[in-house]
Amino acid sequence: MTTQHDTAQIVREYEILDGSSIHGVTFDGELVWFARNDEIVAFDPRAEKVVRRVPVPKAQGGTAFDGQHIYQLANPDILVIEPETGVVVRRIPAPGKGQDSGMAWADGYLYVGQYRDSKIHKISAKTGEVVKTLASDRFVTGVSCVGNELWHAAAGDGKAPELRRLGVDGEVTATIDVPVAMISGMDRTADGDFWCGGEKGKLRLVRRTKAA
Numbered sequence: 001m002t003t004q005h006d007t008a009q010i011v012r013e014y015e016i017l018d019g020s021s022i023h024g025v026t027f028d029g030e031l032v033w034f035a036r037n038d039e040i041v042a043f044d045p046r047a048e049k050v051v052r053r054v055p056v057p058k059a060q061g062g063t064a065f066d067g068q069h070i071y072q073l074a075n076p077d078i079l080v081i082e083p084e085t086g087v088v089v090r091r092i093p094a095p096g097k098g099q100d101s102g103m104a105w106a107d108g109y110l111y112v113g114q115y116r117d118s119k120i121h122k123i124s125a126k127t128g129e130v131v132k133t134l135a136s137d138r139f140v141t142g143v144s145c146v147g148n149e150l151w152h153a154a155a156g157d158g159k160a161p162e163l164r165r166l167g168v169d170g171e172v173t174a175t176i177d178v179p180v181a182m183i184s185g186m187d188r189t190a191d192g193d194f195w196c197g198g199e200k201g202k203l204r205l206v207r208r209t210k211a212a
Helices: none
Strands: 004-015 025-027 032-036 039-044 049-055 063-065 070-074 077-081 088-093 100-106 109-114 119-124 130-135 140-146 149-154 162-166 172-177 186-188 194-197 202-210
Touching: 025 194, 032 063, 032 070, 070 100, 100 149, 109 140, 119 140, 140 194, 149 186
Parallel strands: 004 172, 025 063, 025 186, 063 100, 100 140, 140 186
Antiparallel strands: 004 202, 025 032, 032 039, 039 049, 063 070, 070 077, 077 088, 100 109, 109 119, 119 130, 140 149, 149 162, 162 172, 186 194, 194 202
């Protein structure tokens, strides 16, 4: 299968709060949620301001949204959180036992990245049971699954950061080179852009452009 190679432009860049590292990132259609410093933060990109901060101890991994609840990696569990109140409604065992990175929700499943193990586990969002594992050849940071397309960010392994679309068996079907120092968490929007966490607390809106 031929892999499509594109580049990306940085549409917007925000420096949020005190510059602490951003971990998981998810987009609910209006707000960008991300994990940092034992909390999850809701950022309104239209108003360019933080509108909610929810204390979540050990929130140093992936973040996902299922249309109702926020899922947050918090070693060694995945917390299911009511975003309006911050109440943890239940816990799911994380597959990596504290070595997890990005996370996405789709159709009743969570896709959980393993950073240095270069894997993505598909697990039941109810029980945490692993139903499938995909292998990558790069470190996995953020993970996103929107419109039946599974993407992950690759960074931190000495190579240039990129976004990668995977096929059903884990083969790389498309890559997007992103001209930044780091991509941590990420999520794809319904119109094909990406929200990406970066170095020093940066949050970026990234858009694919065709390679020259």
